[in-house]
Amino acid sequence: MASKEIIYKEHSFQLSYELVNPAEEKVMLVLHGWGSNKEIMKQAFGKLLPEYKHIYLDMPGFGKSSNEMILTTEDYAKIVQHFLDTLGVVPHIAMGHSFGGKVSTLLNTPCLVLLSSAGVITEKPWSVKLKIATVKFLKPLGMTFIRDLFKSKDVENMSHEMYETFKNVVDEDFEASFSKSQSKALCFWGKEDTATPLYTGEKIAGLIQDSEFYPLEGDHFFFLKHAPFIAQIITQHCKD
Structure with missing residues (x-):
């Protein structure tokens, strides 16, 4: 290596x-x-x-x-x-x-x-669409902790930079x-x-x-x- x-x-x-x-x-x-x-x-x-x-x-x-x-x-x-x-x-x-x-x-x-x-x-399952809609609704209220609850398992324990990178490439x-x-x-x-x-x-x-x-x-x-x-x-x- x-x-x-x-x-x-x-x-x-x-x-x-x-x-x-x-x-x-x-x-x-x-x-x-x-x-x-x-x-x-x-x-x-x-x-x-x-x-x-x-x-x-x-x-x-x-x-x-x-x-x-x-x-x-x-x-x-x-x-x-x-x-x-x-x-x-x-x-x-x-x-x-x-x-x-x-x-x-x-x-x-x-x-x-x-x-x-x-x-x-690909078409997202209704459960994923619901999570996205919930985050978008609560974000203006300052409830950003909700975002962390709904993060994909693909980005668990990753840094801010990698989470933002994931959002850039996932869809x-x-x-x-x-x-x-x-x-x-x-x-x-x-x-x-x-x-x-x-x-x-x-x-x-x-x-x-x-x-x-x-x-x-x-x-x-x-x-x-x-x-x-x-x-x-x-x-x-x-x-x-």
Whole structure:
């Protein structure tokens, strides 16, 4: 495990990362989802795809990487690109789970691997709509403590900066970015995923001009069970 300091918009980010197969020339960058870290991604893919140098990165504010700035998805992509430039590597593959899929899309690598990527706005359950309406009603009255009661579990115990970052990215319409992608995209999805439902994956695959879609059994973390199959498809389709 290693770390690298990155300066972005006059803020310092200490980024934690790990290399697997460091002697290989072709590079695969692997990005986790919101509230997660590099370890779960390494658990899934660390022993697969030996022909690639793997870079497992804790994005700012997650795992062992620092963040004291309110960020957008575009900021994350720029920070990750700066990190890659500092290492002197040009990834052939960017793989991203959930939120990491949006960041990976912006990196414009030859091959893009999306694992239940976020980026398509979904209809909120009535219970969530009720919480939002309650917070909006009480906020002018100064009852801001209500907001803390209704915070998503995705942001529990997170700093103010990360909570505001979450609000920036959680309901972001990323369809235009998917449409602009020139990468060869392999889209893998969990059939029982409720965080990023299957139909959102079908939509993303339809938006990316050069894409293939693979629905697989499982929930939002389906890739933990299907990593060997995903690796096999990557080997077949990401050669060039």
